[in-house]
Amino acid sequence: MSTMPGPGAFAFSSRVTEWVDLAHTFGNGCPVNPQDLRHVSFSHWTFEGTIGSGTMVVHHLLEPLLETVLGVAFAERFPIHQALPLDDERFRGDDEVSMAANNSSCFNYRLISGTTRPSNHSWGAAVDLNPLQNPYLYADGHWGPSAEIDYTDRTLDLPGMFTAAHPVVRAFIDAGFQWGGNWERPDYHHFEALGLVLGVADSDPTAAHKPRA
Numbered sequence: 001m002s003t004m005p006g007p008g009a010f011a012f013s014s015r016v017t018e019w020v021d022l023a024h025t026f027g028n029g030c031p032v033n034p035q036d037l038r039h040v041s042f043s044h045w046t047f048e049g050t051i052g053s054g055t056m057v058v059h060h061l062l063e064p065l066l067e068t069v070l071g072v073a074f075a076e077r078f079p080i081h082q083a084l085p086l087d088d089e090r091f092r093g094d095d096e097v098s099m100a101a102n103n104s105s106c107f108n109y110r111l112i113s114g115t116t117r118p119s120n121h122s123w124g125a126a127v128d129l130n131p132l133q134n135p136y137l138y139a140d141g142h143w144g145p146s147a148e149i150d151y152t153d154r155t156l157d158l159p160g161m162f163t164a165a166h167p168v169v170r171a172f173i174d175a176g177f178q179w180g181g182n183w184e185r186p187d188y189h190h191f192e193a194l195g196l197v198l199g200v201a202d203s204d205p206t207a208a209h210k211p212r213a
Helices: 063-075 095-100 167-174 194-198
Strands: 012-016 037-045 051-059 126-128 190-192
Touching: 012 063, 037 063, 051 063, 063 167
Parallel strands: none
Antiparallel strands: 012 037, 037 051, 126 190
8 A cells, every 4th residue: 555645745655564574573472464464654744843754563454544543643743753663673572662762663562561461562453652752651650651751741732742632642533543541541652443453342441440552
């Protein structure tokens, strides 16, 4: 799938993911195969006001939805710090390292924090955007990935931050994703749509404290 842009227009392209793309993020027990995933490249605005390029690995059923949402982000000039697959040598599949680098990503075969269940990222069915500006509340009560910069006041309207009324959040929800910002233990950078991949309805994540997915 490919969008051919004019100058300064939103660009999006994809290809089937290959084994070589998943050296650090695929393992025994992964619920999908590389052929189920798409390696997508897209243009996005940066915090410097320029147009950059990013890459994610997403489930093929969510690819057109992600294209729509990222198109909205581009139209809104929503800045993304960087977007690189977790297989990048800077991260080697380590989600904590990726978050600390304020990296936006999607597929990564790993377990939900504090459980033995695969994360929704293991299906390529969850997207994390700007984790620094949109932190996660850990079970022990601290916010991450950074304790040095405080983005926990969600009444602020700072570049790269999400609020319930933000056009990008609304675009994700309209596409069928759930937003971690609505959880009792918020995960503001996290959007998931495993139900769309499995063909089942997602449960209401606001009903209980939800571990990081």
